[in-house]
Amino acid sequence: MTQQMSTPVAPPPADMSWWKQLISLDNRYLAPMFITCILLAGHLSFGILESYQKTLLAIATSIATELLLGRIFFHKWLHPASAYITGISVGILVRSPAFWPYSLCSAISIMSKYVLRVRGRHLWNPSNFGISAMLFLAPETVASLSIQWGNYLLPMVVIWVLGSVIIWRLRRFHITGIYVASFIVFAFLRSWITGSPWQSEIAPITGPMYQLFIFFMITDPKTTVRSKTGQCVVVFLVALVEMMMRLHQIVYAPFYALFIVGPAAMLMDTWMDARRASTAPVAAR
Amino acid sequence: MTGARIARIVLGILFIGLLATPLVVKRISARRVAERSKADARTALDRHGFYLQEVSQAAGIHFVHQAPVLDPKLDPIMPEVASMGASVSIVDFDRDGWSDIYVTNSAIGSKNALYRNLGDGTFKDVAGEMGIADVNQAGTGVSTGAVWGDYDNDGYEDLFLIKWGRPELFHNDHGRGFTRVSEQAGLPPWVNANTAVWLDYDGDGRVDLFVGGYYSEDINLWNLTTTRIMPESFEYANNGGRKYLFHNLGNGKFEEVSAKVGINSRRWALAAAAADLRGTGHPDLFVANDYGVSELYFNDGKRFHEVGEQTGVGFAPKSGMNAAFGDIFNQGRYSVYVSNISEDGILIQGNNLWVPKEGTAGDAIRYENLARDFGVELGGWSFGAQFGDLNNDGTLDLYLTNGYISLDRNRSYWYDFSKVAGGNSTIIGDARNWPAFEGRSLSGYQTKRVWLNDGAGKFVDVAQAVGVADTHDGRAVALADLWNRGVLDVVVANQKGPLLIYKNTVTPENEWIDFELVGTATNRSAIGARVALFWNGQQQVQEVSGGSGFAAQNQRRLHFGLGKYPQIEKAVIRWPSGKVQIINKPAPELVHKIEEPA
Numbered sequence: 073m074t075q076q077m078s079t080p081v082a083p084p085p086a087d088m089s090w091w092k093q094l095i096s097l098d099n100r101y102l103a104p105m106f107i108t109c110i111l112l113a114g115h116l117s118f119g120i121l122e123s124y125q126k127t128l129l130a131i132a133t134s135i136a137t138e139l140l141l142g143r144i145f146f147h148k149w150l151h152p153a154s155a156y157i158t159g160i161s162v163g164i165l166v167r168s169p170a171f172w173p174y175s176l177c178s179a180i181s182i183m184s185k186y187v188l189r190v191r192g193r194h195l196w197n198p199s200n201f202g203i204s205a206m207l208f209l210a211p212e213t214v215a216s217l218s219i220q221w222g223n224y225l226l227p228m229v230v231i232w233v234l235g236s237v238i239i240w241r242l243r244r245f246h247i248t249g250i251y252v253a254s255f256i257v258f259a260f261l262r263s264w265i266t267g268s269p270w271q272s273e274i275a276p277i278t279g280p281m282y283q284l285f286i287f288f289m290i291t292d293p294k295t296t297v298r299s300k301t302g303q304c305v306v307v308f309l310v311a312l313v314e315m316m317m318r319l320h321q322i323v324y325a326p327f328y329a330l331f332i333v334g335p336a337a338m339l340m341d342t343w344m345d346a347r348r349a350s351t352a353p354v355a356a357r
Numbered sequence: 358m359t360g361a362r363i364a365r366i367v368l369g370i371l372f373i374g375l376l377a378t379p380l381v382v383k384r385i386s387a388r389r390v391a392e393r394s395k396a397d398a399r400t401a402l403d404r405h406g407f408y409l410q411e412v413s414q415a416a417g418i419h420f421v422h423q424a425p426v427l428d429p430k431l432d433p434i435m436p437e438v439a440s441m442g443a444s445v446s447i448v449d450f451d452r453d454g455w456s457d458i459y460v461t462n463s464a465i466g467s468k469n470a471l472y473r474n475l476g477d478g479t480f481k482d483v484a485g486e487m488g489i490a491d492v493n494q495a496g497t498g499v500s501t502g503a504v505w506g507d508y509d510n511d512g513y514e515d516l517f518l519i520k521w522g523r524p525e526l527f528h529n530d531h532g533r534g535f536t537r538v539s540e541q542a543g544l545p546p547w548v549n550a551n552t553a554v555w556l557d558y559d560g561d562g563r564v565d566l567f568v569g570g571y572y573s574e575d576i577n578l579w580n581l582t583t584t585r586i587m588p589e590s591f592e593y594a595n596n597g598g599r600k601y602l603f604h605n606l607g608n609g610k611f612e613e614v615s616a617k618v619g620i621n622s623r624r625w626a627l628a629a630a631a632a633d634l635r636g637t638g639h640p641d642l643f644v645a646n647d648y649g650v651s652e653l654y655f656n657d658g659k660r661f662h663e664v665g666e667q668t669g670v671g672f673a674p675k676s677g678m679n680a681a682f683g684d685i686f687n688q689g690r691y692s693v694y695v696s697n698i699s700e701d702g703i704l705i706q707g708n709n710l711w712v713p714k715e716g717t718a719g720d721a722i723r724y725e726n727l728a729r730d731f732g733v734e735l736g737g738w739s740f741g742a743q744f745g746d747l748n749n750d751g752t753l754d755l756y757l758t759n760g761y762i763s764l765d766r767n768r769s770y771w772y773d774f775s776k777v778a779g780g781n782s783t784i785i786g787d788a789r790n791w792p793a794f795e796g797r798s799l800s801g802y803q804t805k806r807v808w809l810n811d812g813a814g815k816f817v818d819v820a821q822a823v824g825v826a827d828t829h830d831g832r833a834v835a836l837a838d839l840w841n842r843g844v845l846d847v848v849v850a851n852q853k854g855p856l857l858i859y860k861n862t863v864t865p866e867n868e869w870i871d872f873e874l875v876g877t878a879t880n881r882s883a884i885g886a887r888v889a890l891f892w893n894g895q896q897q898v899q900e901v902s903g904g905s906g907f908a909a910q911n912q913r914r915l916h917f918g919l920g921k922y923p924q925i926e927k928a929v930i931r932w933p934s935g936k937v938q939i940i941n942k943p944a945p946e947l948v949h950k951i952e953e954p955a
Contacts, residue, residue: 123673144364169707169729173379180375187365187372210379211702212735225781271790272773275780321772323703 104156106238107288110231111164114280126174127163133178134159141186154198154294155182161199161284166206167215177202177214188335191342195335197295199288204331207324216281216324228278235287244291250304251286252277254311262318276326285326295334297341306337393822401823402864405809406748409824409847409859417479418472420856423464425499425521428581433793436762437770438578439463441551442521443832443850444502444908448514449474450487451532456837456912458848459484459516460856461500465579467493469500469518470856474839488535489516489527498522498547498579502833502908506555506564508605510881517566519908521549521578524568528609542603543611548574549598555903556631556640557880557933558618558656563605564880564903569626569644570598584788588625591778591785592674594648597625602661619661624649630680630905632691633887635719638935640885643670645677645695651709655720669714669724670695675706679907683744683753685712685731685810687895693724694755696739696907700800703771707734708742708757732816733757733808738800741834741907745845746918749867751893752810758831758849762794763801770797802828829854837912843869843946845916850908868919870928871948874901878934879953882913885933886953890917891926919945 115121138155142148162177181202185194188201206214239245259273266273276282290296290310296303310326310333317325401408413419422443431438442463447456455474462469469492471484484490493499502519509515513529526542527535549572555564572578573596576586588594600620603611615621624646631640635655642654642661650671654661665671670693679696686692690713697706710728717723728734736742738761744753762770773792777785784790805825808816820826829851839846839858847859870890874883884903889896899915919925923945930938932953943949 141368144368145361168705169734176375176378180372183368183372183375187369205376206379207702209376210383212383213379213705215700215703215705225783228781266792268773268792269790271784271787272777272780272792275777275784275790278781278784279779281779318772321769323772323775 101153102238102242103288104153104160106235107157107160107284109234110280110283111160113227113231114164121163126168126171127160129171130163130166130174130178131156131159133175134162134182137179137182141182145186157288158182158198158202161288162202165199165203165216165281165284168213170213173206173210173214177206180205190339191346193338193342194294195338197289197292197330197334200295200327200330200334204324204327207327216327228280228283231280231283235283239287239291242291244293244296244303246300247291247296247303247307248286251290251307251311254308255314258311258315258318262315265319282326285330289330295338297337298345302337302341306333309333309337390818393817393819398824398862401819402862405819405823406750406867407823407844407861407863409747409807409861411824411827411857412860413856413858415478416858417481418458418856418858420460420470420472420482422460422851422853422856423462423467424853425463425465425578427578430581430584431578431788434788434791436764436794437791437799438788440762440830440852441832441908442499442501443852443854444500444519445833445835445848445850445856446503446505446904446910447835447837447848447912448505448516448910449913450505450514450529452513453532455841456839456914458835458837458839458856459489459503459505460850461503461518461908462493463499463501465493465495465499467499469493469503478840486534488537489518492518492525495579501551502553504553504555504904504910505882506566506884506903507880507882508555508564508566509609510563510876512881514882514913517553517555519550519553519568521572522547524548524550538609541609543613544603545574545601545613547577548601549576549578551627551908552629552644553904554629554631554642555882555884556642557605557885558602558631558640558642558661559604559658560639560933560935561605561607562876562878562880562934563607564882564884565605566601566603566611567620567629567631567642568601568603569629570600570623571625571627571647572598573623574598585786587786587788587791588648589782589786591648594625595623596786597623597646597648599623600626600644618659619663620654622652622663624652627678628680628695628907630682630693631885631903632682632900633885634682634691635722637719638931638933640933643680643682643693645680647676647678648674649677650674651677651680651695668722669726670709670711675709677709678740679742681743681905682900682902683755684898685710685744685753686814687752687812687897689889689896689898691898691900694733694742694744696736696742696757696759698738698800699735700738700771703775705735708736708739710734731814732818733806736806737803740832741849741909743834743836743906743909743911745836745911746869746916747807747845747847747861747863748809749844749863749869749918749920750812751867751895751897751918751920751923752812753897754810755806755808755816756834756836756847757806757808758834758851759800759805760803760828760830761800762798763828763830764794764798765796766798766802768795768797770794770799774799801830804828805831825859827851827857829857833907833909835906835909835911836916838871838914838916841948843871843916866921868921868923868945870917870919870925870943870945872915872917872928872930873913873948873950874915874930874932875950875952876932876934877953877955878936879932883932883953887931888915888917889929889931891929892919892923914948
């Protein structure tokens, strides 16, 4: 467990315009800013948070756990951006009348990065792991966000456009694009299989839970495979597994699909990396 | 072993421990529930001070509610759109001193029932002979609730019938029959309402009437021109029915004044209740809305001011289905109970217990939701709830019924429900986009809650232990002393289910006192009159209500449990006219019939 957990920041080229600098891979604040904008827009327009305290608790627990574990295992104070995203995701996506699930979910999410690792890489997207675990283990206390944003078109379109631009600048739009396209194709397929109106099969992706899912979870650089083709294949498989789960009426199918497919892909990617590394010197000889 | 390795092992153990935490919490909680549920009548009486016995059949009540069958375009989701209509209200319509029961039916052609209390433990349905049974005729819609108030101050309670259809006002002809006076009163031709409450908002001595629409009043649910009738959002819908405030002009006529007095809302109202929350002498109005936030209207005697967000009750949108007031701490202040939806692993809204914040009062009153702290948060798909001292120990308990749609036990509609509810307004708002129910349940077969107030800030569910074991789709709850024994019995109306009468047996050690108020300058029903009872160094306030809970109305009489060896200091009655009457050392174990002094 020696790999550094945050990406080093390279100085941006001097000739880069300010907005390109803002929306660039080098800006580690971009994703936190985006998710904070989502939270604020959602809350100020529709009051999506039942309490500030719960969200703050999730964020605080997440950052504290990250700082503590980073200090213990890497002997340094890690940048809190990643933990902030995890905490805020938990704060938005977990719905519980109790406080403890927010804290517990954040702690589990961050700890999963340090415990569940293979060859220096963590396998699960932290918030995906934490939320899936809570939904599975504590269903009587925890549910997930499924009905927010007033179900209106405008906020949804704004977030989709803004999110797409940012994800495109971060060179991960292909992941989001493939997932959305796959979801829509599978939605029509499900409609054909089950006889449900196609609108009802499309409906979930118009909700805010999916906005967080497709912009933050499936695109997480730390838990996606390295090659672009691999990323496309993996995200297609996530959508496929999700469809299978949806046919079995599993409400949180996207979380569980990513929970299953994501680490499997990471393991395979890690194994292939190791294989490449071990065969390269031989070939050179 | 290196330090890093040890740290990793410790972290791994801690990680597993955290993952196991929810399971441990669940196990401990399940053990506690099982422990509380093991009891028979004797044990319940010893441990909790009361038990309930369902006696409807023995009491001669065989009523089974029939749900409406709406336009065939709604057939795929008929169980959902036709999921309300069962209601119960208590009234002594013939002034014989015994509480009677009025229940609504909701299929076209079905009959409502008025169960006259014969005083011998049995009831007889006299709705037909009284002229208030056949009120669900084709073309007029169906009943969804009823509230009683003496609008003409002749001493007999009149009936307002809440409907999806043509609302009706029936004048009580001195307990001998009812005359339909809807047109003369000036009621609208059609509403799709689930709630109404009598209140004298302007203190003129005549009860006025608030009616809260659910579906838009433009919609005839039996003859749809569009399937776009559903809420535009699961939590922010503003396309529901309009609200009405009928000002009683005193000549049998009412004037609709909602816009004039500041009530403009198109939220989907499901429950309304009125009480003087600030001590101003004017009843404030609380409206629990489905698909959105609750609304609280402060009343200055002339106008209403919506202060839901300002007071804290109108911030987080849920699925409000109940509004009931109770002085749960015996501090002379009302808390408000609003029921919502909780379904394990899918939707945990939690019910709301809005408690006035310490140090706030009057116009600056603020509320905080303490449902979780007090243990009254999770009640399944909750509907009607009422506060009442079920064991006469001197603190208000809470009876909650629940359960939405009980069909196939093994197949749930929740997946499809959550799928559509999270979708865009163009999808959720059109009934055509909702997947067919196909006989599936949606939060069906739920166990009820009887939360006993321990007086120290905790409510404990004892439903199973005290004999409440039904799993019908409960809608309305009303509390009344049906047999004049000094205890509160419970009447529950179930959707597509039987009317249940839970007869209460309370330990005789706990004493009680009742007040039956008659207004003179105040409206004769005394709606809005407030009794503060002081005993054993504490006080409890109760207010005569013109409807509370969900589609329900409790008995008019105010019932106070006193506990053991009560030393009653006084009862202070504040009439809506402003008069204050003090009764020193009223005797316990009696119904005190008190007329407003001249």
